[in-house]
Amino acid sequence: MPALRHGYSAETRRRWPDPQRHAAQGVLDLGVDGFGSRRSALPREQPLSGIGRSDHRPRVPGLRTPVLQNPSWNRTVTRVLDRYVFRELVVPLIVSTVSVVLMFQANTLIAYSEYLFERRVPFTAVLQLLLFSIPSTLNLSLPVGATVASALAVSRLVRESELTAMRAAGIPIRRVLSSSVVMGLLVAGLSFYLVERVKPGTEAQFNATLRKVLVSPEAINVRTNEVIKLDNGRYHVSIGVIDQKADGLVTMRNVMVFHQPKRGEYWVATADTAEYKDEVITLIRPSIFQFEGVTCIGFEVKDKQVISERIGLDTFYGQPQKEEQTLTELRDTIRDLRGRGIRDQAREYEVEYQNRFSIPFACLVFALFAPVFALRFAKGGPFIGVLLSLIIVFLYYNFWVITAQILAKKGILSPLVGCWLPNAVFLAAALLLIWRSE
Incomplete structure (x- = not known):
């Protein structure tokens, strides 16, 4: 214990004159994981969140020099930390997103299999249909990918005690999660770009290809009277x-x-x-x-x-033409429908308009929510936090279907409230969990 006392400053020795007694009480316990354990023995004037500041640096017992006292070294460590955590996010993001896209592709193939195989459609035409449907499926797959990537990365950091080492070095949880937030912003930007710039064109190509394959009197179900x-x-x-x-x-x-x-x-x-x-x-x-x-x-x-x-096949098979429109075209269509008094259909286009923003924003929400949720349950096993995060994603989508696709389209909720309410609820829960984890 004298060795521990030797590394303390004069102010620390004044406030804690008996390190052996404090160690017996668990005050000098450095095994901090951020959830339920006691804080380390760092003096109160040197908080754990002091990283990046030039004063009140945290000190580790046994060392004469405060941790991260050199600002240039501080920036270097921060960059290394960001790169390290970001690398942990990339591979799970790609693998999980591709997996969900393939599931959606299989669902698309099953939905049109009756018509495709009855008409002996060439295999190249089927591949074109699947290719043109990728941007629309990515719009719903990227939030799932962001969830799995964030949960897996943080679960591994906790499981291998790397997060404990970061906290002992004075790095707060919110700083560790900043890489996940940046990843969520990038994925949200990619999702918005796809849904606004890529999806309208590919959706039009998808419908045009499908019309060539399926448009006939039998396909459009034109009957007498x-x-x-x-x-x-x-x-x-x-x-x-x-x-x-x-x-x-x-x-x-x-x-x-x-x-x-x-x-x-x-x-x-x-x-x-x-x-x-x-x-x-x-x-x-x-x-x-x-x-x-x-x-x-x-x-x-x-x-x-x-x-x-x-x-168009949207009249008969439920493929909405609004998915082929850009934001400007959607606004024009909404004004046109309102001007002609067709408010119910205008409301459906308003829901589509709001979803162009709310679904990409969900990537950021889950990039915040999933890692904190995984932290809570990481000790239960390597995939418990990931599994529970996926369950939360499915709950989110069910909540979104109820509020946006049912209540908003029926006029019970406004399109703005119906589409953004799930994001608001889950974002508030994520911020609350982050605050409690600190």
Whole structure:
């Protein structure tokens, strides 16, 4: 014990004159893990969080020189620490993200397998479909990857007592987790770039490829006396009788088209015959009536009228066209739908707009939440914290589905609240856990 006393400053010896008695009481215990153990014997004027400051440096008993007293050496150690923790994050991030993407790809293949295999689609076309679907699946996979990477890295640091050594050197937990936060910011930026710059184009290519494979009268399920809704409800097409041809041409009889170009203005076109080919409906000698309110303001008979709005598979298979739009296009669509009084559909586009920001932000939330959660349960086993973090991710997604996809789209919650409420709840929980861990 005299050796321990020898390394203390005069101020320390004044405050703790009997090191042997304090050691017996556990005050000089340096086995700190940050969760339930007692603080080290460092004087109160030298806190553990003193890293990066030029005064009140923590001292280790037995040493005459404070830890990290040289500012240049302090910066070097900090850079080494950041690189070390960041390397621990990279491999789990890549492996876990790729694994989840492959799961989504398998789900996509299963969803369209009935149509793909019945029509004997070439294998190259199937590969194109899977390739074009990667950006949309990455949007949901990156938060999971950030969670697994953060939890695995921190669990290993605790399991091999490296975090204990860092804390003994005066490095607070929040400083160790800063690399995880930086990783979360980078992943969030990548997710936002994909969903805004890459996903709209690849989603359009995916739908175009799928149309070439699947668009036919059977695929779009056009039947007698069927009403088809096109272009966000601007067109409603009622078909009486259908005659299907071998070359993909479909002739229709007793066709009526209802069109609403803007709120309060309507026109109705009726035709004895019409044709459908390459996703376009052509009316033969239609009679067109124009209405303003309940008043007919115009009548015209044309030789041919083409409905240029293509019949997209989103109408029949639930693939939303809003996923093909950028943020600017989404805003324009929302204003257009509101102007025409179609508030329910406008709300769906608002939910998509908010999700463009909230889902990438979830990467940062989980980069904060997962490591702290893993710290709490790291002693239970190497993968207990990771497993529990994954369970939290699934709880988050279920919470997000309820608030954003159900309550927000039904109008019970606003799109802003519905999409951001899960992030707010989990971020508050993460900050609370970090505060308690310190």
